[in-house]
Amino acid sequence: MPDIDPQDLADRYIAIWVEPDAELRRKAIQELWAEDGAHILQPPQEIREVAAKLGFDRPTLEAHGHGEIELRVTRSYADFVAPGEFTFRPAGDAVRLKDVIKFGWLMVPVGGGEPVGGGLDVLVLDRDGRIVEDYMFPGL
Template sequence: MMIDIFARDLAARYVALWNEPDAGLRRAAIRELWAEDGAHILHPPQEAREAAARVGFAASTFEAHGYDELELRVTRAYEDFVAPGVYVFRPGPDVVRLRDVVKFTWEMAPAGGGDAAGGGVEFLVLGRDGRIKADYQFPGL
């Protein structure tokens, strides 16, 4: 039987991970949120797909599997967007759960406040223990 998880809490912890400055805390949060064989599957923005196509790669998805790759993915996003002090990630208000799937939106907003500069939709497929088995990310509000 699926462990009962409050979808809003899960979405808040998930988004907080991407803002976490401490590498050790990020690593621990990844292990708490994802199953050991969990995956993050990103539908890359159009410009990324076009850049990959120019050099001969079909980039229909970008994928990270397992804790090491997930940590690299989250760390890179943190370093590129949050660490410079330009942006923060925040969850949207529209978190819903249907059986083993949690869906929510998120925003990338200026660190000083203001309107979102970007964002997307997240679909988290949960395992029986309540941890993420598959994380499908669709950037672009």
Template sequence: MIDIKELVDRYVAVWNEPDAELRRKAVAALWTEDGVQILQPPREIREAAIALGLTSILEARGHEALDVRVTRSYEKFVAPGEFVFRPRDNADRLADVVKFNWEMVPTGGGEPAGVGLEILVLDEGGRIRTDYQFIEG
């Protein structure tokens, strides 16, 4: 039995991790080797894809791609010192599915600049097989 609070804390911490090697190790510990993050793209991308008759699913599959995804997010939002990610206190689990919200907040305090919903499908060992990410605001 896994502790979902601990899992959520480790998940959010990887997006704030400044050390590339520790980030890589955390990605490997969190996701299965063929784990995937499927991201709901911003509305503009979804609308452009629909206009072209396409789907607009963004995904990172496997440790290498997931490491690139986490690193790019870190470099864009956390490294400049403007924001930090933190979990909201609403994690819940049903069988092999965990859901929770997170916030991207200014480092100096204030209202969240972004909020997301994460739905994680876990393997029998508690590692993430599929990570569905919805940006909510």
């Protein structure tokens, strides 16, 4: 596996979620994720509660492959970043253990101020250093 600086990878990962140019976003996704990579999201508590009432004890939302991951990132950008109120930034705490990188991220007001959200990501990398599994846990 290539020598990967975990904070550099976390910074590049977060940059995708705030990139306004769709073509640059697509290119970055293709560079960071393996072709068959997956983004697996543990939904916020309120969604998990609704799912539990419907009989789902462990709901997750999953995107597989570059196209689905791009759609997921694009929707997140449209909902949270494009309106101009918030942006995402890495928490600066990335660590690596073999082929796993863990880091926190924050959702902050564009004009500055305290974080209004955030979460934890755990990335599993392949031998080429590309993401094969991306586990996202939103919530502070």
